[in-house]
Amino acid sequence: DMEIKNTNTIQYRSMVDKLIFLTNIRLDIAFVVPYVSKFMQTPQQTHLWAMKGILQYI
Known part of the structure; x- marks a missing residue:
């Protein structure tokens, strides 16, 4: 469960970074x-x- 949580956090941060750009x-x-x-x-x-x-909107 911890690995899934860490993966989601990394994925989410990556997506936020892309949105900021x-x-x-x-x-x-x-x-x-x-x-x-x-x-x-x-x-x-x-x-x-x-x-x-x-x-998806983008």
Whole structure:
């Protein structure tokens, strides 16, 4: 269970980093990036689903 949690955290951080980079190009996501970055320390499954939804929007 701990390995799964660590993998999710690493995956989530990687996605947030990509979104932060994309805010230079896509200003329409600038509002949600600070919100999703709040959960970088301990993301839950619902945060991953929300992140994937944002990436699908892009």
